[in-house]
Amino acid sequence: CSRKNRNAALHPLWQSPLTIPGGTRQSPINIQWRDSVYDPFLKPLKISYDPTTCLHIWNNGYSFLVEFDDSTDRSIIVGGPLENQYRLKQFHFHWGAINDWGSEHTVDSKFYPAELHLVHWNAVEYPSFEEAVMEGNGLAVIGVFLKLGARHEGLQTLVDALPAVKHKDTVIEFDVFDPSCLLPSCPDYWTYAGSLTTPPLTESVTWIIKKKPIEVDEDQLEAFRMLLFTSDGEEEKRMVDNFRPLQPLMDRTVRSSFQ
Numbered sequence: 001c002s003r004k005n006r007n008a009a010l011h012p013l014w015q016s017p018l019t020i021p022g023g024t025r026q027s028p029i030n031i032q033w034r035d036s037v038y039d040p041f042l043k044p045l046k047i048s049y050d051p052t053t054c055l056h057i058w059n060n061g062y063s064f065l066v067e068f069d070d071s072t073d074r075s076i077i078v079g080g081p082l083e084n085q086y087r088l089k090q091f092h093f094h095w096g097a098i099n100d101w102g103s104e105h106t107v108d109s110k111f112y113p114a115e116l117h118l119v120h121w122n123a124v125e126y127p128s129f130e131e132a133v134m135e136g137n138g139l140a141v142i143g144v145f146l147k148l149g150a151r152h153e154g155l156q157t158l159v160d161a162l163p164a165v166k167h168k169d170t171v172i173e174f175d176v177f178d179p180s181c182l183l184p185s186c187p188d189y190w191t192y193a194g195s196l197t198t199p200p201l202t203e204s205v206t207w208i209i210k211k212k213p214i215e216v217d218e219d220q221l222e223a224f225r226m227l228l229f230t231s232d233g234e235e236e237k238r239m240v241d242n243f244r245p246l247q248p249l250m251d252r253t254v255r256s257s258f259q
């Protein structure tokens with residue numbers, strides 16, 4: 001390929017190829033609604049989170065992560081496309097510099113201004129998250145689209161804490177939060193076999209993408225955008241556009257839990 005294309009493959013944010021060689025199930029993807037296949041055998045997704053398993057908020061230089069104590073089965077999901085129950089480890093977001101883009105997945109090529117990822121791992125079959133990350137059925141990530149609308153009261157407690165993690169590698173204690181307040185009430189979802197969307201890009205994720213978005217207001221999105229990729233003392237770079245480009249669907253089918 002020409003020099004330009006080769007450069008295009010190395011996105012500044014990840015300093016690694018955007019598609020891993022031999023990758024057949026990379027994420028994110030565009031979800032073409034009419035090509036998704038209704039699967040009547042998909043179960044409802046059951047979510048039970050214990051708000052006291054919340055630990056802290058951490059700016060890791062890619063996004064801000066809310067991390068949970070995953071040493072027991074107190075915050076889990078089960079059902080849906082999953083064979084086992086999966087333990088919540090962390091959730092984080094991806095967003096744009098402006099409201100026209102920001103989500104990782106798209107629906108019929110439409111971007112949302114942001115996307116929430118709740119990251120879980122298969123603690124039934126694997127001893128740790130590190131091991132699960134390397135296995136085809138190791139992880140389950142629930143994706144929730146954020147759209148511009150009414151202020152989200154549950155999100156606000158998180159937004160109020162963000163100034164304390166403005167810089168990369170800062171952490172703040174955050175000891176009670178129930179992430180189920182960030183889920184839409186509609187049970188409908190799409191599901192497909194994919195990967196992590198940042199390095200190590202491992203093909204270990206069962207994606208569960210909620211059909212309905214949640215609403216957040218402009219001030220709440222702006223609060224995400226005032227975070228920095230950079231550490232204290234470095235030249236400031238605003239943390240925006242931290243989403244990976246769309247990846248080829250290849251030989252995959254997206255299933256829907258709804259008709």
Ligand SMILES: Cc1c(Cl)c([N+](=O)[O-])nn1CC(=O)Nc1ccc(S(N)(=O)=O)cc1
Pocket residue numbers: 117119129130131133141195196197198199200
């Ligand atoms: C690889 C690894 C290990 Cl092992 C550990 N650990 O703590 O043991 N943490 N990480 C990092 C991690 O989780 N990355 C990650 C990347 C993308 C996503 S996304 N957007 O949801 O696809 C979710 C997570």
Ligand SMILES: [Zn+2]
Pocket residue numbers: 092093094117197
């Ligand atoms: Zn993510």
